[in-house]
Amino acid sequence: MNARDERIAAATERAEPAPPHHEVGTSPALTDGGALEGSAFDYWLLSRLRSFLGDPPVEFAIANGGRVGAGGAIPVARVTFASRATLASITGDPWLRFGDAYSDGLVVIEGDLVRLLETVYRSSSSGGRRGSLLRRAAGALRRPHTNTLTRSRDNIHRHYDIGNDFYALWLGSTMAYTCAYYPSPTATLDEAQVAKMDHVCRKLRLKAGESVVEAGCGWGTLALHMASHYGVRVRAFNISHAQVQYARERAAREGFASMVEYVEDDYRNIAGHYDAFVSVGMLEHVGPDNYAKLGQVAHQCLGGRGRGLIHSIGRNRPEPMQPWIEKRIFPGAYPPSLAEMMRIFEPWNFSVLDVENLRLHYAQTLRHWLALYEAASDRVRRMFDEKFVRMWRLYLAGSVAGFSCGTLQLFQVLFAPGESNDVPWTRAHLYTG
Amino acid sequence: MNARDERIAAATERAEPAPPHHEVGTSPALTDGGALEGSAFDYWLLSRLRSFLGDPPVEFAIANGGRVGAGGAIPVARVTFASRATLASITGDPWLRFGDAYSDGLVVIEGDLVRLLETVYRSSSSGGRRGSLLRRAAGALRRPHTNTLTRSRDNIHRHYDIGNDFYALWLGSTMAYTCAYYPSPTATLDEAQVAKMDHVCRKLRLKAGESVVEAGCGWGTLALHMASHYGVRVRAFNISHAQVQYARERAAREGFASMVEYVEDDYRNIAGHYDAFVSVGMLEHVGPDNYAKLGQVAHQCLGGRGRGLIHSIGRNRPEPMQPWIEKRIFPGAYPPSLAEMMRIFEPWNFSVLDVENLRLHYAQTLRHWLALYEAASDRVRRMFDEKFVRMWRLYLAGSVAGFSCGTLQLFQVLFAPGESNDVPWTRAHLYTG
Numbered sequence: 001m002n003a004r005d006e007r008i009a010a011a012t013e014r015a016e017p018a019p020p021h022h023e024v025g026t027s028p029a030l031t032d033g034g035a036l037e038g039s040a041f042d043y044w045l046l047s048r049l050r051s052f053l054g055d056p057p058v059e060f061a062i063a064n065g066g067r068v069g070a071g072g073a074i075p076v077a078r079v080t081f082a083s084r085a086t087l088a089s090i091t092g093d094p095w096l097r098f099g100d101a102y103s104d105g106l107v108v109i110e111g112d113l114v115r116l117l118e119t120v121y122r123s124s125s126s127g128g129r130r131g132s133l134l135r136r137a138a139g140a141l142r143r144p145h146t147n148t149l150t151r152s153r154d155n156i157h158r159h160y161d162i163g164n165d166f167y168a169l170w171l172g173s174t175m176a177y178t179c180a181y182y183p184s185p186t187a188t189l190d191e192a193q194v195a196k197m198d199h200v201c202r203k204l205r206l207k208a209g210e211s212v213v214e215a216g217c218g219w220g221t222l223a224l225h226m227a228s229h230y231g232v233r234v235r236a237f238n239i240s241h242a243q244v245q246y247a248r249e250r251a252a253r254e255g256f257a258s259m260v261e262y263v264e265d266d267y268r269n270i271a272g273h274y275d276a277f278v279s280v281g282m283l284e285h286v287g288p289d290n291y292a293k294l295g296q297v298a299h300q301c302l303g304g305r306g307r308g309l310i311h312s313i314g315r316n317r318p319e320p321m322q323p324w325i326e327k328r329i330f331p332g333a334y335p336p337s338l339a340e341m342m343r344i345f346e347p348w349n350f351s352v353l354d355v356e357n358l359r360l361h362y363a364q365t366l367r368h369w370l371a372l373y374e375a376a377s378d379r380v381r382r383m384f385d386e387k388f389v390r391m392w393r394l395y396l397a398g399s400v401a402g403f404s405c406g407t408l409q410l411f412q413v414l415f416a417p418g419e420s421n422d423v424p425w426t427r428a429h430l431y432t433g
Numbered sequence: 434m435n436a437r438d439e440r441i442a443a444a445t446e447r448a449e450p451a452p453p454h455h456e457v458g459t460s461p462a463l464t465d466g467g468a469l470e471g472s473a474f475d476y477w478l479l480s481r482l483r484s485f486l487g488d489p490p491v492e493f494a495i496a497n498g499g500r501v502g503a504g505g506a507i508p509v510a511r512v513t514f515a516s517r518a519t520l521a522s523i524t525g526d527p528w529l530r531f532g533d534a535y536s537d538g539l540v541v542i543e544g545d546l547v548r549l550l551e552t553v554y555r556s557s558s559s560g561g562r563r564g565s566l567l568r569r570a571a572g573a574l575r576r577p578h579t580n581t582l583t584r585s586r587d588n589i590h591r592h593y594d595i596g597n598d599f600y601a602l603w604l605g606s607t608m609a610y611t612c613a614y615y616p617s618p619t620a621t622l623d624e625a626q627v628a629k630m631d632h633v634c635r636k637l638r639l640k641a642g643e644s645v646v647e648a649g650c651g652w653g654t655l656a657l658h659m660a661s662h663y664g665v666r667v668r669a670f671n672i673s674h675a676q677v678q679y680a681r682e683r684a685a686r687e688g689f690a691s692m693v694e695y696v697e698d699d700y701r702n703i704a705g706h707y708d709a710f711v712s713v714g715m716l717e718h719v720g721p722d723n724y725a726k727l728g729q730v731a732h733q734c735l736g737g738r739g740r741g742l743i744h745s746i747g748r749n750r751p752e753p754m755q756p757w758i759e760k761r762i763f764p765g766a767y768p769p770s771l772a773e774m775m776r777i778f779e780p781w782n783f784s785v786l787d788v789e790n791l792r793l794h795y796a797q798t799l800r801h802w803l804a805l806y807e808a809a810s811d812r813v814r815r816m817f818d819e820k821f822v823r824m825w826r827l828y829l830a831g832s833v834a835g836f837s838c839g840t841l842q843l844f845q846v847l848f849a850p851g852e853s854n855d856v857p858w859t860r861a862h863l864y865t866g
Contacts (some may be wrong), residue, residue, distance in 0.1 A: 122852070125851075125852065181859075182858075183859065183861070184858075185858060316778070316779065316782050316783065316784050316785075316851045317778075317779035317780070317782060318779075337775065337779060338771070338772075338775050338785055339771075339772040339775035339776075339779060342770065342771055342772035342775075343772075345749070345750075346749065346750035346751075346770060346772060347750070349749050349750060350749065351749050351790065351792075351839055351842060352749075352771055352788065352790060352842075352844075353789075353790045354788065354789060354790065355785065355787065355788035356786075356787060356860065357784065357785060357786045357787065357856075359784075360854070360856065360858065404854070405852070406784055406851045406852055406853075406854070409784060409785075411785075418558075418749045418839045419555070419558065419838070419839055420839075421793070421837070421839070423790075423793065425615075425617075425618060425793065426614075426616065426864075427789065427860070427863075427864070428616070428864045430860075430864075431859075431860070431861045431863075431864040431865060432864060432865065
């Protein structure tokens with residue numbers, strides 16, 4: 001038994017028995033020659049899945065059962081389902097149930113997981129207007145919940161409070177859990193995270209002595225960088241208890257406790273006046289119902305002057321959140337289209353100065369995270385269990401694929417109060433000197 | 434009689450007599466000391482206008498009549514209305530009728546016209562959300578007409594076909610009638626127009642041998658620049674007969690007739706496949722009802738690959754067109770907010786790569802145009818008449834003020850088909866080498 005068969009056998013052991021009604025259509029007599037192995041029902045299920053995914057060059061199989069080839073192409077990967085029941089369940093709601101089955105070890109991938117997902121994302125994306133209308137209709141039915149103060153705290157707790165030690169295994173030394181900026185594609189993860197912070201600070205044209213408020217500060221890295229490299233005072237808000245504790249300890253250890261104040265509170269409770277408003281990687285958790293409120297907070301903070309920057313995962317057009325990611329990884333999350341993001345700015349007469357789409361940089365960031373994660377997978381397994389290892393592997397690999405295929409975008413939006421002329425003349429200062 | 438009094442007297446001669454009902458409330462007895470000269474009705478009208486405009490530091494007066502001071506501030510300018518009837522008429526619908534009265538010589542400005550308009554724009558802009566809601570309500574009532582093929586042709590004819598010789602007086606040698614790009618604020622108009630064309634071409638990363646389609650090409654300058662400096666073949670569309678004739682003659686004279694084809698047709702009739710789609714200063718004339726159609730044209734032209742750029746006047750939020758400009762200068766025009774612009778891109782899964790707001794560059798461009806225009810005003814008067822001279826002066830000066838005060842924006846939006854990874858890694862190539 002080779003390694004592949006061992007994995008499939010191990011997965012098969014855990015497979016639930018197929019419900020009886022799934023067996024009804026099975027008839028081994030209905031095979032159609034070489035392209036079909038196993039029962040006709042297996043073949044029908046596998047073909048249905050493959051067709052739903054836009055016929056990618058991928059081989060799909062059921063362990064000890066049917067198989068469909070890659071349609072004549074060289075297969076990018078082989079996906080083997082532990083049982084017919086597993087496959088039948090996935091076929092009912094692929095975007096949700098594939099992730100669960102993969103996490104449970106009921107799906108085995110031979111070949112590169114990222115490449116498989118990229119292939120499937122590309123084949124299944126239906127460009128053009130019709131796809132958009134269908135997606136919008138789907139989006140209307142699956143509208144994100146409004147993130148109240150309590151719901152936000154629950155959502156954030158479920159993702160960010162699972163252990164600073166866990167995140168330290170694969171985020172690199174900066175502990176920045178947002179898209180990095182690679183001045184060249186060969187930059188390292190840490191170099192690119194520092195370059196991202198400098199890119200943000202230069203866009204905001206921070207000057208020593210100024211005050212900055214940060215909405216959603218993660219482990220506090222950007223706030224610390226702004227204080228230590230740009231000489232600004234920072235108040236940084238976050239509702240993740242574990243992150244705020246980590247950030248406070250690090251700022252104290254590095255001697256910047258007097259420059260950076262980490263506040264364990266919701267962005268909706270930010271008060272005071274500041275020279276700059278910055279939010280990197282929080283908007284994904286805000287939800288469109290609260291965008292006008294977020295804009296109001298920025299409006300009150302800046303009071304007709306100053307600069308703001310919001311950095312967020314986005315979309316080319318409104319689309320519902322990938323349901324497995326929303327359910328298992330990021331409850332309450334929603335990446336907006338640019339038009340949706342404008343609901344932050346338009347009610348308050350903010351002027352959008354600059355939008356930069358960095359999606360390929362996020363694909364690269366995630367490749368680096370995934371490599372570090374795989375290298376630490378034994379430690380992750382000891383911290384949690386095999387199911388967790390597989391779940392987060394799928395999330396990271398799927399995110400690489402989302403950004404590299406363009407189903408996800410990364411927008412950095414620089415803005416200023418509409419009445420302010422304290423705006424940069426050109427953007428050359430970001431690239432020279 | 435000094436120059437000022439002469440101008441007022443000349444204006445007064447042309448003033449229509451006040452309708453009798455405007456005289457009813459007049460009672461010279463109701464003066465309130467030094468702040469009030471002339472009748473109480475004059476004072477009431479002038480105060481009402483001044484209050485409507487947010488009490489700017491401007492003196493308002495009626496020729497040989499009442500006057501209100503600048504509220505204790507040093508007045509930026511004095512605005513004198515030829516008669517009470519002129520003022521009463523303006524008070525009824527200031528944004529429309531002020532322009533007409535100014536054009537007719539029934540309003541005399543002492544002081545700098547641009548500075549006056551900037552002062553009034555600033556004082557009368559009501560920031561914050563309430564202003565926005567009122568504006569949206571007003572916008573809903575004053576929805577722009579849908580620009581059909583015929584209506585577009587009429588609209589464009591009324592503005593762009595009034596004489597190539599006229600535009601040649603003040604657009605500079607490039608004949609580019611769109612926002613320039615000033616690498617430094619001291620660049621000349623011609624330098625900045627060339628820099629704008631290079632900025633656009635570099636954003637599009639044009640390579641020799643590629644094909645470009647241009648929607649709305651003005652006098653053909655950008656198309657010619659792309660062909661002569663970047664070695665690309667260009668098909669450039671425009672429905673202004675006078676502009677297309679000029680463009681064809683220049684391309685032939687400069688030896689590029691085989692590289693650039695000017696097509697006198699509507700953007701909706703563009704066909705074929707191209708490496709790049711570009712539209713600089715046409716979107717203002719398209720109207721939101723046609724944005725999805727414009728996106729469809731770009732989608733068909735690019736077919737899943739290539740790059741696109743749309744450059745347009747815009748707004749921080751949806752607002753109705755300034756009614757005098759819409760009526761007298763740009764029929765059918767409408768500058769969109771960024772969210773409105775997204776209606777071009779979202780239905781076709783275009784990915785927005787880069788948005789740059791160049792409004793201060795348009796203020797500078799317009800200052801240069803206005804200076805050339807004033808220097809040529811005698812020739813304009815001979816081509817048309819005094820009313821035309823004043824009308825276009827007000828349009829140019831008001832546009833400087835609109836961009837310098839932030840009531841108008843200038844957005845350059847770079848985009849690519851969502852499935853294309855042929856996108857620039859960073860924007861550094863725009864600024865280095």
